[in-house]
Amino acid sequence: MDALRETEARVAQLVAQLSATPRVGERAEELVRLLMRLYGAGLDRITGMLPPDTVARLAADDLVGSLLILHDLHPCSTAERIGKALDQARHRLAMHAADLELLAVEAGDEGDVVRVLLRGERSGCPSSSVAAEEVIERAVLTAAPEIAAVRVQRPPREPDLLQILPGPPREDPATPRREARR
Structure with missing residues (x-):
C-alpha cells in the first residue's frame, strides 16, 4: 500500500514539473511508467478478487483483454x-x-x-x-x-512430376508396311 501512495505522490510531482522544466520528455516517460505501474497494480488486485471464469470473460473483451495483456495479467498464455x-x-x-x-x-x-x-x-x-x-x-x-x-x-515444394508419355508405335520388321492413303 505504501508503494502505491509513493507512486501517487510521484505522479503529482511530475505533473507539476512538466510545465516548469525543459526536460519534459524524460519526465513524461517517467510519468507514463509510474501510471502503468499504478494501474497494473489496481488491475492485479481486481482480477485477484474475481473468480477465474469472470476474469476469462473479461479477458475475452478486446479492450479489457489488451489491458490485461499489457500488464501481464491475462489468464491465457x-x-x-x-x-x-x-x-x-x-x-x-x-x-x-x-x-x-x-x-x-x-x-x-x-x-x-x-x-x-x-x-x-x-x-x-x-x-x-x-x-x-x-x-x-x-x-x-x-x-x-x-x-x-x-x-x-511453407514446407519445401514438391518437385514437379515429369510425365512420360508413350511414343509412336515401333515398326515390326516382320509386318508389311501399308501405303498411306491420300
Whole structure:
C-alpha cells in the first residue's frame, strides 16, 4: 500500500514539473511508467478478487483483454492466445484448404517472433498467398500484441512430376508396311 501512495505522490510531482522544466520528455516517460505501474497494480488486485471464469470473460473483451495483456495479467498464455487465433485464421482460410501449425514463439533481438507453418494451400496465385499471410499475421498480432513479428513458412515444394508419355508405335520388321492413303 505504501508503494502505491509513493507512486501517487510521484505522479503529482511530475505533473507539476512538466510545465516548469525543459526536460519534459524524460519526465513524461517517467510519468507514463509510474501510471502503468499504478494501474497494473489496481488491475492485479481486481482480477485477484474475481473468480477465474469472470476474469476469462473479461479477458475475452478486446479492450479489457489488451489491458490485461499489457500488464501481464491475462489468464491465457501467449501461446494459448496464438493457438486460438490460428484456429480462427484456419477457418477463414478454409476455402484455400490451408492448414496452420504453430512452430514456435521465439525471443528475438527486437521482441518475440512467432513462426507459423502454412501447408496445403491450393491456390498458386501470389496475391492469394499474400492474403493468406496477412490473415495469419493479423490474427496473431490481434491476439498477442506483445509479439514483434510473425513469420509464415511453407514446407519445401514438391518437385514437379515429369510425365512420360508413350511414343509412336515401333515398326515390326516382320509386318508389311501399308501405303498411306491420300
